[in-house]
Amino acid sequence: MGNQPLTIAVATDQSYYESGATITGRVYLSVKDPKGIDAKSLNLLIEGEERTKIHRTSGTGENRRNHYHRSNCAILKLDTPLANFGNGYIKPGQYEFPFISTLPSNIPPTMRENDFESHCEVRYSIGAHLVQPGGAGGLFSSITKSWLRASPKELNIIGKPQPAGVIAGGIKLPPETESINYCCCFNRGTMTLESELERAILSPGDAANVFLRCRNDSTTPAFGVQAHLRETVTWRAYGHQETKSRLIGQQFLSADSCPELSPLMRLPQKYFGDASYNPLGDALNRSQRRNLSFFVSRDARDTHQGSLITIDHVLTVTIKTKCCMTNPESSIQVSIQRPPSLTDSAATTAATVEAPVFPSAPPFQSEETNDIPMAEATVLPPDWSALTADLVTIPMAEPTWGATAPPPGAVGSNPYDGATAPLPSLAQPIATKVPY
Template identity: 30%
Template sequence: MGNQPMTIGLKVNTRGPHPAGSILYGKVYLSVSKKPQTARSIQLRVIGKEVLVVHHTTERDHHNHNNNRNQHHGSERHTEDHYEHSTHDILQMDYPIRVFPDGKIPIGQYEFPFALQLPENLPSTMSCRKGQSTCEVKFEIIAEVYQQPNSMFHTNPNAKEELVVEASTDISPLHDTSLALPAETIPVTGCCCSKKGSMSLETKFDKTTVQAHSTTLRQDNPDAVPRDAFSVDFRCQNRSTVSVEKVRAQLLETIEWTSNGYQEQLKTVLAKIEMDATQFPELEKLRKVDRRRLERRQYFGVGSNDMLTLQHQPWHTLGPIRVPRHAKDSYHGRAITIRHVLSLELITKGCCKSNPDASTLVQIYRRLADAKNMNNPEYEEQSFSAPSAPIEEEQSLAPSAPSEMYDFTMTSHSFTTNAAPAAASFASSDVFVEAQALPPDWNAQTADVVTIPMADAIILGPSVISPSAPTL
């Protein structure tokens, strides 16, 4: 693994994306050549963070000072760009997968398999850009040879991979999350707040939580709306002199992020359905309206009369309103908020007219099949040798063959992994090559699989080592 005295590599064998609450299977590769190296332990860390940039501008007047009496003094307005950067930690896991009591790593080649359970309440990996403002939720797993605290003068040898995480939910797809909003009479106004009458609207949302990217139908009703889509039932009555142009149901995504007191917001219409109002006879405007009766309905016809107004009107359905693949998961973090609103709106004709509407917050999550399956078939197919004797006592070992992902016959070093995205960053390009293409003479000692459940995973300081960690 190179000509360096000590090199470390990392590979996550479990295919991504990684559901929250699932188990990561992988290996840490370590090569020590020339002479024993000073080290206290090999740490496996998982870090999650929100990274934010908010771009804003200011304008300043720049005065031109000219000593020529024949020319007038002037000023120019300049725009200055400012960038507010901030980072917020949302996950810190630090676990020693090997401890060296004597503070030395003997010469040799080593493999340290691990199985690490992710917390169940992690948000999904995401990124967003608006102009020059950006926000992202990112995770990475790091294998580090801990020698001394990192500083500007020293960096411990390490290797890292970015993780793509998907949030999960405890709500079953068969769980009823429907919402019915009571009938409501909404005053309708025109230009200069002139009174035009009222409209009554009653809505029912078939669900308020969806697992996105699922095409499965309800088993008890094959004709039902897919689980990755919404539908809206409504009935209405127009008792105004305003014409209704169309009925619209839409799903709106709003992403907000804050950095150092500056806020950015991005709104995206994920999906919408529109129907012409002529398909609903009850939305036809009133031709002649007695003004006194109109005011009486507007001010005294609210409450119990709302249901009476609509009880003879038919129900209509708009849907399915399908969640697109580019939709983000609903999230409320330290500095990033992603919310989704499903709304139904009666769009009136003309300008300065009010549009009666009904809306609700909905939750969107990814579809995670077998997210918490502890028996990973990809991991079970791998062969790990039995724990070897202490290295100091063992001079000759039979070679332990690397797993299939590392047993290459190609000569190119351009291999990339399935688990790491193309934008993954590594501490050293040499480490990346060495971690993915093992040398032909690789003859490693494979340790026991280190299982890291959430109950045992702790946040360690730079000088703290768990007493339960295995020793070499």
């Protein structure tokens, strides 16, 4: 660390945590200055936020200009002392401060998405800093003396798992009959589609079962029935919006396996001029119930409705016809959520537990930060011989906007509102006084 008078580092017992999990860790402090360091307290910082950035351009050629719109919204903020130094002074030496805390159970998981120069992310960090008389700071704000804080350590959060033993009910869409038109004008009859999703809540890696009945009462041949699950990420910043979507599961059932999709030779005479005519009757109920099964991608994100970021999942079932013809379809909005916790004995069946797959994208880097990069101490020096303080249990505040009002870029109401416990402050006696 060069000539810096002290070193601070934070270590946790795991690299990722479920929402509602317990975090155990230590803050390491090495004071190298023979004169010691003036400090009131050593604070632990845990923060989480939504961050968005949207890139737009204006003009052409030499007049082309880039415009960047940024917003952020706090999800979680905790700044609380691990140790209070009664004499406002820390002697030279090596110290360890163990801590334990519990994450809120309803915070969204870590995620990142980018679309060229536009980005969005939900991120969490844990760090520590010394508070000197008249000084304060945070992980996402600039601190004048960077050596007074530890380099923030990223916390990877996975979503709250489904309760073990609880099976979500399905979603059934009633039959819909749609006119089949050629080039939007020339009617060729009707097709009817009824679909049902076995479970309304799916998990990454799950098998999704879609049951359907269909009927072709038109002269148009159908190629088959397709089911696809699409994930759409939408983020906002100061009135601008960016959207990116991808398929996370799909399956196709050929018409060769569905005789009920065979076209009519010609339309019945009664069909013409009678809009209320329904040649199906109860034919759809008598048709065979088909099953489309596919696997949800293992890197599917959890469904999320935030202030700046929204992640939606929609299942669409479509009868595929030839070019320029109507494709009847029905859509179902579903929820993606982690499977039951593998730490639950009722849900544990595997001998080994795989680490979760996190969506990959470059981490969000703000061009406006003035923070000085700091090396994070991952290995203790050979001569490490520290004084260890008592374990501090930190009460975790509920998800909140943080200490300030929502930023101008935030849209809609606060989905994390409802916190009754105030944020811990330096005035609260959370940590005992340490006589260093």
